[in-house]
Amino acid sequence: MYKNPALTVDGIVETKNGIVLIKRKNDPYKGNWALPGGFVDYGEKVETALFREMKEEISVDVKIKRLLGIWSEPQRDPRGHTVSVVYIAEYNGNIDQIKAADDAMEVNITNNPLALELAFDHAEIIGEYYKRQWRV
Numbered sequence: 247m248y249k250n251p252a253l254t255v256d257g258i259v260e261t262k263n264g265i266v267l268i269k270r271k272n273d274p275y276k277g278n279w280a281l282p283g284g285f286v287d288y289g290e291k292v293e294t295a296l297f298r299e300m301k302e303e304i305s306v307d308v309k310i311k312r313l314l315g316i317w318s319e320p321q322r323d324p325r326g327h328t329v330s331v332v333y334i335a336e337y338n339g340n341i342d343q344i345k346a347a348d349d350a351m352e353v354n355i356t357n358n359p360l361a362l363e364l365a366f367d368h369a370e371i372i373g374e375y376y377k378r379q380w381r382v
Contacts, residue, residue, distance in 0.1 A: 249327075251326075251327040251328055251329045256371065257299070257333050258371070260334065260335070262341070264357040264358075265356065266337070267282075267354045267355075267359055274324045274325060275365030275366065278364060279365065281368050283296070283303075296308075296333050296335065302349075303349060304347070306339060306344055311333075311334045314378070315332055315371075316330065316332070317330045322366055360372060360373065
């Protein structure tokens with residue numbers, strides 16, 4: 247049987263008060279902070295998956311600003327090989343509308359996400375995000 251990696255999306259959602267993280271409700275990394283995101287459904291565009299996952303996990307609609315990159319290290323997820331398409335998105339609405347839902351038990355809007363215990367390779371992803379902010 248031929249095996250394929252699973253496809254996921256993650257969003258670095260910028261707000262006026264910082265970026266949005268979720269506290270994971272489920273394993274793996276239950277209780278750790280993570281970027282909101284999830285699996286792309288069969289037949290779904292990755293951009294559509296990002297919009298759906300942001301609505302499901304943080305309860306708001308976002309606007310995609312740009313692609314940050316693709317993370318594909320085979321061991322990045324203990325459940326198996328996943329490839330994540332990571333977008334930078336923005337939310338300009340009322341931050342009180344950002345609420346944890348679905349796989350998220352809590353949300354945190356922070357300017358210091360690397361100080362938190364992050365799931366998967368999200369510290370690497372956020373580090374790359376901050377590194378690229380200086381290249382404007």
